[in-house]
Amino acid sequence: MGNAQSPPNNPRYVLASRAFTQKELQDLNSLFDSLASQSQSNCNSISLSVFQSYFKLHGPIGERMFDLITQERKDQSLTFEDLVIAKATYEKGTKDEIEEFIFRLLDVSGDNFVGRSDLESVVISIFNDILCIKDPEVTSSSQQDIVNIFLNAANLSVHDEGSTEETLSFEDFRGWCARLPSVRKLLGSLLISPDSGRPGSRIPNLLTMKGIDSNIILLRKEYAWHIGGALSQHELEDWKLLYHSAVNGHSFNTFLGHISNHAGPTVLIIKDKEGFIYGGYASQPWDRHAEFYGDMKCYTFQLNPVASIFRPTGANNNLQWCAVNFTSEEIPNGIGFGGRVNHFGLFISANFDQGHTFSCSTFSSPCLSNTNRILPEVIECWGVTQGEAQGKNDAVKGTVLERFKEDRNMLNLVGLANSSE
Template sequence: MGNAQSPPTDNPRYVSATRAFTHKELEDLRSLFNNLAAQSQTNNKYISSSIFQSYFGLHGPLGERMFDLVTQERKDQRLTYEDLVLAKATYEKGTKDEIEEFIFRLLDVSGDNFVGRSDLETVIIAIFNDILCIKGSEDKSSSQQDVVDIFLNAANFSMHNEGGTQKTMSFEDFKSWCTHLPSMKKLLGSLLLPPDSGRPGSQIPKLLTSKAIDSNILLLRKEYAWHIGGALSYQDLEDWNLLYHSSVNGLSFNTFFGCISNHAGPTVLIIKDKEGYIYGGYASQPWERHADFYGDMKCYLFQLNPVASIFRPTGANNNLQWFAINFSSEDIPNGIGFGGRVNHMGLFLTANFDQGHTFSCSTFGSPCLSKTNRILPEVIECWGVNQDATQNKNDAVKGTILERFKEDRNMLKMVGLANSSE
């Protein structure tokens, strides 16, 4: 990291923090401070809470809590230049542990030194309403609270709060929650960037459908797309096209294959079963006929309702995607699936599209995705991820699927994971 000249100070933490920035970065921070301090009408001495919250697009309890942390909880309502440098050095340029600790403290919007369910609920509502600007539920059959609850349901509250009636979230609980909700962690780690800068974690894919399709029948709502996209690169979060919907195209495997066969990129498969559970998988490779598992380490499984979670490959085995059609051997079940092993997959639908199964799966470290192991699908839809042309060109240069997967396997062998089994 570069360095820059700063005014003399008696604060060794500030002196240390400046070393995390280049000279140009410190100049930009000084310019930002001067601009916001001028708007605060404080003779350029400090930034007020209202101007701070307005600039960063943080309002209500979340904005107040961020301002409190950035001003080192002095409660004097004055954000100095030193405060800004210290906060950004920790929150944006600190170690992984320092950044996670800052985010964990940010969730404590009540300021009582504990992160409870109500704290988390307040933060999630602020993210949807104020940051992502998803105003209320798109699905008229459910309220916004239903959507908030699926993200709350991914959290564990294991810590006993002395004097409190409810358990609170431990730091380990928080890290586990972030692992299953990568979009949440990305966004919570980028809130001191201006909203118009393309904050990591704020991208929601544009969902493209035929005008003739009633949006109310879609399983993939904006909140779900944001969640699923948390494990993807920025280039994969532009446009998603609806390729197949069972209510429109019929619950038919052959029709499904016909609808998706012309899409050469990744796809998002989503299932709603007759228990009301919604879940699916991200297929990084096109669906092509194989007699065995294939795919690469970009595949993952996800849950959408009643809990939101993402399960990425653990490296335990290479059983990632499954797509078998017109095989007569009982050892090669015809259908589509992800992970696990034959007849015991993380997610599998038969070629009749009338049933399937889901089991806990070491490929993705995922649990049974539904209420029971048996799947009786009610709605199936598939979205095509439109990738940037430059990215596709770069991927083509890297070689075949098998060659790219071989690179993944070699890396896993180095850490002793590649030969583990189910």
């Protein structure tokens, strides 16, 4: 049995065991004994199949993780010392140690290079074997397209003589994880029991309007998982579709009307006529302002043809923009994120028929589309349910547009607004 109290012989185990409390070691010992008893190994080790079944790590990721934990001995036997050493490095090590472990995990082929084929195997395994996102109506080519948008976020820049394909350097791996926080969260939590709520594995429950054709919805489960990588667990429960331009019409006032009763954050998604899909997470409700507002929880993202998230850098506070019925050229009517006036990171005009996207220091984000000019084809807005945020704005009565009327007189006093309903 895996006796945590027995005299250790392995110096690595001695060092690793110091990362745990006595209670944690006892819990690990109990887990090991339970799994070893199922492994037909006289309770001395854990087999690959039992390991995969308990941690729900099937496919290439599960095999590679088992290989790393067993220190690549290829003997198909995971000992108690192996488990303690791996968890001490993977879960309690320094940031560099943890990321080095994850980087090695990506090398599913075991050839000491992380190439595009390795990343492809990992992403497919995440969707099919861990998240179990399997839609029978989705074709294999469509599924491959989704896999590719995650691969496109990787900068495969290193060319080694021993590799037949472009490979990923460790620094580029870190950049890939920064752009895909959902991937980083999940790959950093695979030795946590899935039943205890493994970080990075939750996909929001997407609630749509009754009778709406699912084929017109932009927000796929894979996209929602990606966007949610920058959010806390309590923001990943229910996301409700508040507005869809194909159903509700291309109207800014209609948009505001449909979202006015939602007090929490929203996810704005745009598909333009170039076929690019991108948007932003608005941490504050869309409400009329004469200047930028919002907080550092805002971020922008890309969904297609590349998946990336761009969080605030702290360079400025130009986070959210929502202006309606202003006549000053210095206050463009519409909604947006980041950048500066008339040079936003992302902006859709109040006519909802055009907009623009530029690189901006607010999020250190590039132009989100193929060109700076945006011609929207589809606009969606989802309300993020937050239990603790309910009732937050109960004291503010009326719709967004009605509240705009209430503050118009005050804005007129400083020459910023004009009634042009």
